[in-house]
Amino acid sequence: MGEDEVAEPWIAVEPIARVATGGGSGLSVGQSPDPPTFRESQFDIILRRQRTRPPDGGGLKHTLRSSSRFLNLSSDFEFAGWGSFSNLKLTSEDHSIGEDRLQRIRRAKLLGQLTGTGLPGNAVLGSVFYALPAVVAVCGVYSPISLFMATLTPFLWRPIMNELASALPISGAPYSYILNVSRKSLALLGAALLLLDFASTSVVSASTASSYLAGEVVLPFPTFVGAGMVLIVFALVSLTGLKESARIAFVVLTFHVATMTALGVASSVHWAQTGNAQLKRNWIDGQAPSPTAVARQLFNGFCLGMLGLTGIECTPSYIGRMKSGSFPLVLRNLHLPAILLNTLMITFVLATVPLETILGGANVLSLLAEASAGPWLRKWIVVDAAVVLCGGVLTGILSACELFQQLSNDRIVPQLFLKVLPLSGSPYISVLTFTVLNLMLYASAGASLSIVSKMFSLVWLTVMGLFPLALLLLRFNRGRIPRAKNTPLSVIVLALALTPVVFAGNIAIDPSTAGYFAAYLIGVLLVFVATQNQVTLLRGVYWVYDQYPVLHRWAVSETWGKALVRIMAKLKRQPVCILVKTDEVNHLLHMLLYVRENEETSCVKIVHFIDEENGIPSELEANAKILDEAFPEITVDLIVVLGTFSPANVVALAHCLKIPPSLMFMSCPGPSFPHPVAEFGTRIISL
Structure with missing residues (x-):
């Protein structure tokens, strides 16, 4: 021929x-x-x-007839196989599982504004115990002004967070937001920052609780040992299967608010009785030598004053369990008390406690309590600090376990993190991994609460900066998605611009904290990138092995090479699903390119739902074959499912295909879309 x-x-x-x-x-x-x-x-x-094509379905595509980049692997390794076309009718078991999951999602929305406030409220309002000493150390008598200005900044973030929550009412923000509006690599950065945020929350809470106890009683061990014991004890508690309860959290928050109210009333009465003598003396002793120094101290206090708001970034993590309309009220309930608590408490401290005592690193709130009402209130404050801060440790552990579960479902970390203890149901791998990370973080910082707190402020600021970034990406990449409010663009830009300014201010206060921040962020990010790109790394390892022919002559080495190939093939065969409505080839190509760039898989299933009235789009089968032809390394299967596109049917399909909903991708819904996005559990990957 x-x-x-x-x-x-x-x-x-x-x-x-x-x-x-x-x-x-x-x-x-x-x-x-x-x-x-x-x-x-x-x-x-x-x-x-x-x-x-051969009748039996074999054969290679023409573009793969050239030799492979590997010396000892044929082109068959690169070829994923021909795709197929099939019709699928979901079984009654699939439908039953889909309906059950949908009902569980709807029943889980039990948190109103009060119970929803209790979950992150202990972290936000409990931060007063470690925020005040950090701010006073750099700002002195100007601390009330700096804290007041710092606690006003959430007025910029609240509308941003409200709009994001109305568009994507799913847990795991800001990681989940970025995952749905941008590339997975950027979402990995958000996940790494979130994990560091949870770790910093636990470490700072444990260290502060140990410091408060050491300031009141003589501990038989150093303070850093006490902090480590708190971390280990609450890791063991979480292994028993204890789950965070909104009602218990609200009870703890109520106790803390009552304690702070009692302290505020006692301090006000004492101030009224003693007058302004101590406040004037502190003001004179703490005066800065020049207007420039005053401005510098105010700016430093403003930067570290953000510690008084830590915990507010955790609020969207629980939005999947909140009733409709509760989220804006929860943010309000957290923000307004934080303004009053931080500003008033530091003012009471300066009006009651000598400045040299405050700067000496003592438990300033317990000193304020004893000076205002006596030893009984001081003991009450210490108990409150221990309860609230230890609750913060447990909150960090549980939040990290939730993040690990999401990362495991998205195939970013191994499925090992989904394993639980038989009796308690606790994800022990996640708990142990997070506890080790906490101890490493604390030990590498020299067991210094000051360093960890300052690094915590950097982590928190970066996490908060992801919210305006996510909203900008949502408007640009997913502009069709319906949402309740539109935040002015100027507010988004201002919040985004404020983040690096305050970030730089914190670094200027103590440059060493930038090193700790960068080291841990890069370390965690490298781990996530490695686990996300397992096949790519294994291919690199095999390529190096393949460059030395002598290795293939050894039986042990050859067995190892074959095992490596089997592992790569197994990882590549993990399927993902693309849910499509249209047969436009440019739209299908865009979604398939997203999968190729963000997921390590060679098996993609394009799924189209049809009902009895509508048939299959005329060009869908042909265009699926074009894509199957265009991507030799991906098998493109087309599945037509009889039924309507609804949350219950999508979950039923996930059960039938053995693909988690988090690995089922869809295009952005429009304003007329009849179903809530959160009920699908899928990922939005195109406009």
């Missing part, structure tokens, strides 16, 4: 000529100047060399 004959399968076979039917000026067969339409071509052009 000659060269010309080989190329013949590429040419359309007997295209159907067009015949005009109107106007009396018809064109005879073969005389039409226009090319045939898609429908008229009867797939002859689209199918091309697919007609030459």
Whole structure:
């Protein structure tokens, strides 16, 4: 057979000529100047060399007939296999599982504004115990002004967080937000920052609780040992299966608010009785030498004053369990008390306690309590600090376990993190991993609460900076998605611009904290990138092994190489699902490119739901075959499911295909979309 004959399968076979039917000026067969339409071509052009596929489904695509980049692997390793077309009817078992999951999601929305406030409220309002000493250390007598300005900044973030929550009412923010509006690599950065935020919360809470106890009683061990014991004890508690309860959290928050109210009333009465003598003395002793120094201290206090708001970034993590309309009220309930608590408490401290005592690192709130009402209130404050701060440790552990579960479902960390203890149901791998991270973080900082607190402020600021970034990406990449409010663009830009300014201010206060922040962020991020790109790393390892032919002569080495190939093949066969409504090839191509760039898989299932009234889009099958032809390294299967596109049917399909909903991708819903996005559990990957 000659060269010309080989190329013949590429040419359309007997295209159907067009015949005009109107106007009396018809064109005879073969005389039409226009090319045939898609429908008229009867797939002859689209199918091309697919007609030459072996009947048994084997064979390689033409583009893979060249040699592989590996010396000892054939092109079969690169070829994922031909795709298929099938019709699927979900079973009654699939439908039952889908309905059950949907009902569980709806029943889980039990948190109102009060119980929803209790979950993150202990972290936000409990931060007063470690925020005040950090701010006074750099700002002195100007601390009330700096703290007041710092606690006003959530007025910028609240509308941003409200709009994001109304568009994507799903847990795990800001990681889940970025995952749905941008590339997975950027979402990995958000996940790394969140994990560091949870770790910093636990470490700072444990260290502060140990410091408060050491300031009141003589401990038989150093303070850092006490902090480590708190971390280990609450890790063991979490292994028993204890789950965070909104009602218990609200009771603890109520106790803390009552304690702070009692302290505020006692301090006000004491201030009224003693007058402003101590406040004037502190003001004179703490005066800065120049206006420039005053401005510098105010700015430093403003930067570290953000510690008084830590915990507010955790609020969207619980939005999946909140009733409709509760989220804005929860943010309000957290923000307004934080303004009063931080500003008033530091003012009471300066009006009651000598400045040298405050700067000496003592438990300033317990000193304020004893000076205002006596030893009984001081003991009450210490108990309150221990309860609230230890609750913060447990909150950090449980939040980290939730994050690990989401990362495992998204195949970023191994499925090992989903394993639980048989009796308690606790994810022990997640708990132990997070506890080790906490201890490493605390030990590498020299067991210094000051360093960890300052690094905590950097982590928190970066996490908060992800919210305006996510909203900008949502508006640009997913602008069709319905949402309740539109935040002015100027507010988004201002919040985004404020983040690096305050970040730089914290670094200027103590440059060493930037090193700790960068080291841990890079370390955690590298781990996530490695686990996300397992196949790529294994391919690199095999390529190095393949460059030394002598290794293939050893039986042990050859066995190891074959095992490596089997592992890569197994990882590549993990399927993902693309849910499509249209048959437009550009839309299908865009979604498939997203999968190739963000997921390590060679198996993609394109799924289209149809009902009895609507048939299959005319070009869907042909375009799926085009994509199957265009991506030799990916098997593109087309599945047509009888049924409507609804949350229950999508979950039923996930059960049938054994693909988690988090690995089922869809395009952005429009304003007329009838179902809540959160009920699907899928990922939005295109406009």
